[in-house]
Amino acid sequence: xxxxxxxxxxxxxxxxxxxxxxxxxxxxxxxxxxxxxxxxxxxxxxxxxxxxxxxxxxxxxxxxxxxxxxxxxxxxxxxxxxxxxxxxxxxxxxxxxxxxxxxxxxxxxxxxxxxxxxxxxxxxxxxxxxxxxxxxxxxxxxxxxxxxxxxxxxxxxxxxxxxxxxxxxxxxxxxxxxxxxxxxxxxxxxxxxxxxxxxxxxxxxxxxxxxxxxxxxxxxxxxxxxxxxxxxxxxxxxxxxxxxxxxxxxxxxxxxxxxxxxxxxxxxxxxxxxxxxxxxxxxxxxxxxxxxxxxxxxxxxxxxxxxxxxxxxxx
Amino acid sequence: xxxxxxxxxxxxxxxxxxxxxxxxxxxxxxxxxxxxxxxxxxxxxxxxxxxxxxxxxxxxxxxxxxxxxxxxxxxxxxxxxxxxxxxxxxxxxxxxxxxxxxxxxxxxxxxxxxxxxxxxxxxxxxxxxxxxxxxxxxxxxxxxxxxxxxxxxxxxxxxxxxxxxxxxxxxxxxxxxxxxxxxxxxxxxxxxxxxxxxxxxxxxxxxxxxxxxxxxxxxxxxxxxxxxxxxxxxxxxxxxxxxxxxxxxxxxxxxxxxxxxxxxxxxxxxxxxxxxxxxxxxxxxxxxxxxxxxxxxxxxx
Numbered sequence: 001x002x003x004x005x006x007x008x009x010x011x012x013x014x015x016x017x018x019x020x021x022x023x024x025x026x027x028x029x030x031x032x033x034x035x036x037x038x039x040x041x042x043x044x045x046x047x048x049x050x051x052x053x054x055x056x057x058x059x060x061x062x063x064x065x066x067x068x069x070x071x072x073x074x075x076x077x078x079x080x081x082x083x084x085x086x087x088x089x090x091x092x093x094x095x096x097x098x099x100x101x102x103x104x105x106x107x108x109x110x111x112x113x114x115x116x117x118x119x120x121x122x123x124x125x126x127x128x129x130x131x132x133x134x135x136x137x138x139x140x141x142x143x144x145x146x147x148x149x150x151x152x153x154x155x156x157x158x159x160x161x162x163x164x165x166x167x168x169x170x171x172x173x174x175x176x177x178x179x180x181x182x183x184x185x186x187x188x189x190x191x192x193x194x195x196x197x198x199x200x201x202x203x204x205x206x207x208x209x210x211x212x213x214x215x216x217x218x219x220x221x222x223x224x225x226x227x228x229x230x231x232x233x234x235x236x237x238x239x240x241x242x243x244x245x246x247x248x249x250x251x252x253x254x255x256x257x258x259x260x261x262x263x264x265x266x267x268x269x270x271x272x273x274x275x276x277x278x279x280x281x282x283x284x285x286x287x288x289x290x291x292x293x294x295x296x297x298x299x300x301x302x303x304x305x306x307x308x309x310x311x312x313x314x315x
Numbered sequence: 316x317x318x319x320x321x322x323x324x325x326x327x328x329x330x331x332x333x334x335x336x337x338x339x340x341x342x343x344x345x346x347x348x349x350x351x352x353x354x355x356x357x358x359x360x361x362x363x364x365x366x367x368x369x370x371x372x373x374x375x376x377x378x379x380x381x382x383x384x385x386x387x388x389x390x391x392x393x394x395x396x397x398x399x400x401x402x403x404x405x406x407x408x409x410x411x412x413x414x415x416x417x418x419x420x421x422x423x424x425x426x427x428x429x430x431x432x433x434x435x436x437x438x439x440x441x442x443x444x445x446x447x448x449x450x451x452x453x454x455x456x457x458x459x460x461x462x463x464x465x466x467x468x469x470x471x472x473x474x475x476x477x478x479x480x481x482x483x484x485x486x487x488x489x490x491x492x493x494x495x496x497x498x499x500x501x502x503x504x505x506x507x508x509x510x511x512x513x514x515x516x517x518x519x520x521x522x523x524x525x526x527x528x529x530x531x532x533x534x535x536x537x538x539x540x541x542x543x544x545x546x547x548x549x550x551x552x553x554x555x556x557x558x559x560x561x562x563x564x565x566x567x568x569x570x571x572x573x574x575x576x577x578x579x580x581x582x583x584x585x586x587x588x589x590x591x592x593x594x595x596x597x598x599x600x601x602x603x604x605x606x607x608x609x610x611x612x613x614x615x616x
Contacts, residue, residue: 006451009499013435013447031519032440039431039450039494042487047453050464057464064470110357113350120351126603127358129610133595134365137548138566139588142573143368146380146581153367156383186361190610197611239455246457249550253570269459269551276463277555285463293460300455 002231003238004313051293058287063280075287085288087263088271091177095267096244096299099184104236107188111195112225125196128189135187141253145170148179170254173262180250180265191236198232199225227312234311238303245296248273268292365592372585379581391582395590398583402568403560406587409568413547416481416564420546421539423485424493428538429531431488432497433523437509454491458552466555476558481549485542493538496609500534501527537609540602547594565591 058075060068079085114124134140147153150168158165169175202225210220251260251267259266259274272292276285366385374382375391399406434440435447469480488494504527512522528535550566557567569591572584599606 005499009495009502010444010447010451012502013444027440028438028519029440032434032438032443035430035434035438035519035523036440036446037430038427038486039434039446039488042427042484042489043449043453045468046465046484046487046489047456047461050461050468053464053467054461057467062467064467113354124354124358125607126599128361129607130365130596130599131361133544133599134592136550137592137595138550138569139368139591140364142569142584142588143364145573147364151380153380153383156380160383186364193607193610242455242457246459248459249566252550252554253573256574272459272463273551273555277466282463282467289460289463292457296455296457296460 002235003307004231054286054289057283058290060283062282062286064282065280068283071283075284078284079287079291084259084263084266084271088259088266088268091264091266092245092247092268094177095181095184095247096241099181100237100240100244102181103185103188104191104233104240106185107191107236108195108229108233110188111192111199112221114192115196115199121196125189125193128192130189132187132189135183136249138249138253140183141250144179144183144250145254171261173260173264176254176260176264180254183250184244184247191240194232194236195229198229202228230311231313234303234307238300241299241303242296245292245299268295368585369589372582372589374582376580376582379585394582394586397580398572398586398590401580401583401587402572406568406590408561409563409565410590412478412562413564413566416478416553417543417546419478419482420485421542423482423487424490424538424542425535427486427488428490428493429497429528429535430523431494432501433519433527435494435498436501437522437527438519450491450494453489454495462552462555469556475556476562477556478562480556481546481552490542493541496537496612497531497534500531504530533605533608536602537605540598540605541609543598544595 057068059070059072061071061074062068110128114121148169150166150171152169154169155165155167167175169179206224206228207220210224215223246269247267248269251265251270252273254260255265255270257270257274259270268288269292272285272288275281275288363385367383370385370387371379371382372394373387373391374389374394376394378389402409431450435443435450465480465484466475469475474480508526508530509522512526517525548566550570553564553567554570557563560571563571569584569587572587
């Protein structure tokens with residue numbers, strides 16, 4: 001899937017009849033009402049309603065027990081001086097800016113190697129996809145916590161190749177975030193599968209022509225593969241950025257819900273959870289939710305703006 | 316220029332491979348072997364943590380971390396027995412809870428998303444384009460943004476600490492990814508089928524139930540599989556909504572394991588971790604075709 005496909009799908013919406021050149025049918029408003037009733041109800045009660053409700057609550061001191069009191073901009077003022085929030089923003093931003101590109105580079109590299117007519121492709125594809133399937137589970141987060149503990153597997157393996165280490169990689173603030181980034185990179189399988197599907201779309205004649213012209217493997221990659229794949233890379237980037245801004249499970253399980261040593265694992269959503277569902281400061285948590293929405297919207301907008309400079313579209 | 320070079324009679328990439336001098340062929344074959352060897356190593360590294368988890372779940376406590384070998388040597392099945400009964404209820408209870416939520420979610424997604432998808436793909440109605448754009452926008456909206464007011468909503472009707480907040484949203488077509496997947500699938504079906512049925516006097520309900528739905532089984536299968544995986548793995552909303560131990564699902568129970576464990580029960584913890592990922596592996600083994608295609612065509616995770 002790519003942004004171009006989303007655009008095409010939107011253009012097609014509601015005009016399929018005209019394309020077929022039949023006489024224009026009357027609108028099906030009444031039937032649509034029935035088919036879309038669950039969707040509309042969900043949109044109003046569970047999405048649009050809550051977004052505006054949390055906007056209102058973000059100007060109150062609601063704590064679930066007493067009625068909300070209007071406090072004006074107090075929650076937003078608190079954000080300016082809330083050092084834990086600033087830490088959380090830093091941690092999350094680091095995770096996104098380092099983890100997302102790193103994972104995509106690994107995914108793309110392996111996809112390109114696999115695509116070059118390797119037999120047993122389905123085997124490799126499945127094997128690499130497995131971590132993506134398990135990566136968001138509590139079991140794996142827990143495993144990570146134990147692997148990178150002071151007497152965990154990682155130190156044992158290091159010891160067996162002659163490097164003695166007593167470091168708790170999870171327990172020291174300098175390295176704990178890296179272990180979570182590593183966990184994210186480890187789930188490179190799903191973007192890899194998407195890249196593989198994209199590589200299949202590139203016409204083989206292009207490579208043949210380039211080979212005849214004497215282009216080497218690297219320049220073929222630079223001149224053909226990479227440009228034609230940019231729409232898919234871009235789409236992966238947008239989705240992965242959004243998902244990573246809202247990453248929760250791994251940081252929660254690895255740090256036992258605390259945010260880790262010196263808050264080095266205090267992901268944004270973890271802080272939101274602590275404020276909303278630990279301290280029941282629903283007003284402040286609502287403000288945090290709105291900030292998250294703005295951050296994600298801004299990041300996506302920046303991604304789209306930057307895409308003009310590097311994404312190659314045919315149409 | 317492209318066609319010109321191609322028509323000079325030079326062999327194509329495939330053709331050259333067939334008629335290459337033997338030295339070149341040898342080098343190619345060697346390159347292939349090297350590449351396979353490298354890839355096998357990458358696979359081994361990538362899967363090592365999971366294999367080690369499974370093997371360690373059968374090792375006696377106290378020997379787990381000192382032993383990095385991925386080859387099973389011990390078979391301490393008592394880890395599983397102990398782990399199964401280590402929490403307030405037998406682990407089967409949590410599996411059952413998870414299954415209830417998973418199955419409810421699957422039914423909800425199948426029903427509500429296919430209805431909405433039919434409307435988007437086959438009907439014409441007011442605000443259609445706007446509703447479609449909204450649907451695409453919500454694909455990118457993380458639940459964390461709306462969880463606080465949703466929680467307050469459920470608290471006001473007294474249904475927190477129940478399965479309802481986890482299942483009902485699926486019946487209200489909140490998983491836009493699946494709607495989009497199904498819309499694209501239905502658009503690929505020939506419209507002549509609908510037209511013929513309409514000439515026979517069928518209404519939209521009949522066209523949907525008797526013509527479209529049977530044809531969109533692959534899209535429904537993809538939805539089923541991904542709903543299973545996502546809901547089985549879901550931690551955030553289950554952590555927020557389920558508070559009493561009787562309602563715990565597998566991820567929440569597993570997490571309480573970590574907090575409650577004395578350092579001597581790693582084996583049991585590993586054992587239950589393995590139990591918790593077995594359903595995922597099974598879904599993967601049997602639904603691989605739909606799974607890989609779903610990832611490839613629509614960017615599902």
